[in-house]
Amino acid sequence: MKPRLKLIGVAAASLFTCLANVNLALSATEPKFIEIKGEVIDTWCYLSGVMGGQDAVIGTAHHTCALWCAAGGIPVGVLDEEGQIYMVLKLKGEDSAEKSDNIMEIQSDNITAKGIHYVRDGVNYLIVEDVIANDGITNFNHEDYGSVPSNSFPENYLANK
């Protein structure tokens, strides 16, 4: 092979490797079976900052708002202990935006789930095959933040009971 052709070949191989790496980083990975432990959260309020800092838009403080968002069809996520969010696409065989009570009943709960994890363009997606443990709500942050947003707890609660 002539030296110039060899040089072009090496450069082309380098280019291909660079392109392949960039493409892999941006697109998809193979699905993996995983076990994940984390809190079921409302992804919009957590990611957008619309209600304030992340510590305030989880747990008991944000429970009613999480119900509102889940009922509104906003994607529900699982926030794991490393701070990664997994968008739930399916919950035990049911589509995650199905208008049933199943997705509502686990809002703000700390769950351990088994399922299939996909990554596409930087987003974690999760098909929950089973919830193998549910510790219920374990983050009692309303003691620090009250209800977030404040109008998610009724005014004059005791008087109106």
Added chain:
Amino acid sequence: MSIFKKTFVYASCIITGLAISTSVSLAEDFSEGSQAKEFGLADEVKSTFSAKVVDLLCEVAGDCADNCGNGSRQLGLVRDADNKLITVLKNGQFSFNGPIEDLLPYCNKQVDVDGLMIGDPEEFSTQFYMVQLIKDAGSDKWNKANLWTKNWNKRNPEAKGKGPWFRRDPRVIKQIEANGYFGLGEKADIEYAKENQ
């Protein structure tokens, strides 16, 4: 390999890397021509682009359903410019309304959208979308992405009364009646009210 050849190879790789980085960062700027309203959200960037509306389960996992699940599935956008799958979290309304109602009429169709990319791309590797306007690709007429409340009213004719939909939603009311506003039961609600109201 001579020093000259090594330098050439290294330089070509560096230039390629720079070119790719530049094209990626440029591809992520879709703000030109956007009419989106600002919301003051985390790292929000106006963003208008052409895309295909997709069923996320189908696109990601190959689990496809008729008409993108008829409202039971989360939907997304595959952007024409870079083939990137974008997760849509929200429609253009202020309250707690998702994007499914507004995207579903365009299932597997080409559209133009306008809205906001939000979220810290350093922390979450990407950003997420709030769709405010949508139209058939190439059409002149934008439609506001605000169908949630109208469609909720159609689905819940029995949920009458004062207040916004989310205070009258039967699924929400059922959970609050069972577990209270903080999810800890009525006793915790009463304690909170006594201490704070």
